[in-house]
Amino acid sequence: MGRPPCCDKVGIKKGPWTPEEDIILVSYVQEHGPGNWRAVPINTGLMRCSKSCRLRWTNYLRPGIRRGNFTPHEEGIIVHLQSLLGNRWAAIASYLPQRTDNDIKNYWNTHLKKKLKKHQAIGAIFAPPPPTTDDLAPPSIITAATTTTAASHVAGAGMLADPLICSKQDGYPPAAAESTAHVIAGGRHSPFTDGDASSSSYASSMDNISKLLNGFMKASPPPPPQQQNDAGKPSASAAEVSSSLLSSFGGRMPGVSLPAFGDTLQQQPALMGHAGYYDEPRRQQQPTTAAPLSPMDRWLFEESAEQVADLMDLSAAEGCCPVPMMF
DNA sequence: AACTCGGACAACCGCTCAGAT
DNA sequence: TATCTGAGCGGTTGTCCGAGT
Structure with missing residues (x-):
């Protein structure tokens, strides 16, 4: 028998999300937490598929998302991991906890793939040979990188971020696993936190929403153009946004209690509950001190920086890419 | 100024997996 | 144990916008 559609297609709205819908979704998630997406359109009145709600939250509205240009360092990490995984x-x-998989995928398809193709065309070396999995990659990562079954790759993805799973299932040293998780959690020692690390990821995600709202609030003058996220300064405070939005709705939002929206954005822990890699209860158990990096981490975090530099300036080199490129 | 083209990115689609029953 | 269903993932498409002609 055929699989039933994930949701009733009749009356389901498609296409770009409106600021109103975003607010409804954000408010709902703030109140109930992410998850149980099937209930979201039912309880909010959103004429959206549950999958669409989840995607919108995960890829755009979720706090902690960094948008805008990828740094050369990030590019290198992506290239490296793509060749590995x-x-x-x-x-x-x-x-890259501040980036969504969709963002990375898009960036790969539109930028990096092209860049690497060009690089490969001139027969240059993209990166020095990665260390063998025997001496560097933890077992879970080896599994993720080398096993072809979908089950293992899904599990592997989770293991990368989950010290409990790593240590329990694979004998992956807890310290190493924790270091990975610490990075994922935005640990201070993370080499992924680049120049604007001082600005919280929360600010950037709030900027996303503020930007939307500013576009929505026709009564308000448009905000001056700004580099999204990088400045880490929202164009309006959450309270202002909330207040203005309420005004524009005449103080009412259908099916949503909005007064707490300003506070909502201050409650990042509640909003950070990202099903999957950002399991907040688990994240909160992470040590506050920097754990020693696993060999894999070290390779990715330290050595890749040099490799990235080599890659990004497309310096002339001989030979060809030593690692398989998946395109 | 109008049109075309291509890049960038948001969103959708279909498949698979995992948990619940 | 088998089946069902919700959630997640990766591939693909659609749309917008800026650059070039």
Whole structure:
């Protein structure tokens, strides 16, 4: 028998999300937490498929998302992990917690693939040979990178981010696993936190929403153009946004209690509950001190920086890419 | 100024997996 | 144990916008 559709297609709205819908979704998630997506359109009145709601939250509204240009360092990480893991964007995204898998996938398809193709065309070396999995990659990562079954790759993606699973199932040293998780959790020692690390990821995600709202609030003058996220300064405070939005709705939002929206954005822990890699209760158990990096981490975090530099300036080199490129 | 083309990115689709029953 | 269903993932498409002609 055929699989029933994930949701009733009749009356389901498609296409770009409106600021109103975003607010409804954000408010709902703030109140109930992410998850149980099937209930979201039912309880909010959103004429959206549950999958669409989840995707919108995960890829755009979720706090902690960094948008805008990828740094050369990030590019290198992506290239490296892509060569290691293939097109397992979720797994790759677990190493770049501020980026969504969709973002990384898009960036790969539009920028990096082209860049690497060009580089490959001139027969240059993209990166020095990665260390063998025997001496560097933890077992879970080896599994993720080398096993062809979908089950293992999904599990592997999770293991990358989950010290409990890593240590329990694979004998992956807890310290190493924790270090990975610490990075994922935005640990201070993370080499992925680049220049604007001082600005919270929360600010950037709030900027996303603020930007939307500013576009929505026709009564308000448009905000001056700004580099999204990088400045880490929202165009309006959450309270202002909330207040203005309420005004524009005449103080009412259908099916949504909005007054707490400003507070909502201050409650990042509640909103950070990202099913999957950002399991907040588990994240909160992470040590606050920097754990020693696993060999894999070290390779990715330290050595890749040099490799990235080599890659990005497309310096002339001989030979060809030593690692398989999945395109 | 109008049109075309291509890049960038948001969103959708279909498949698979995992948990619940 | 088998089946069902919700959630997640990766591939693909659609749309917008800026650059070039």
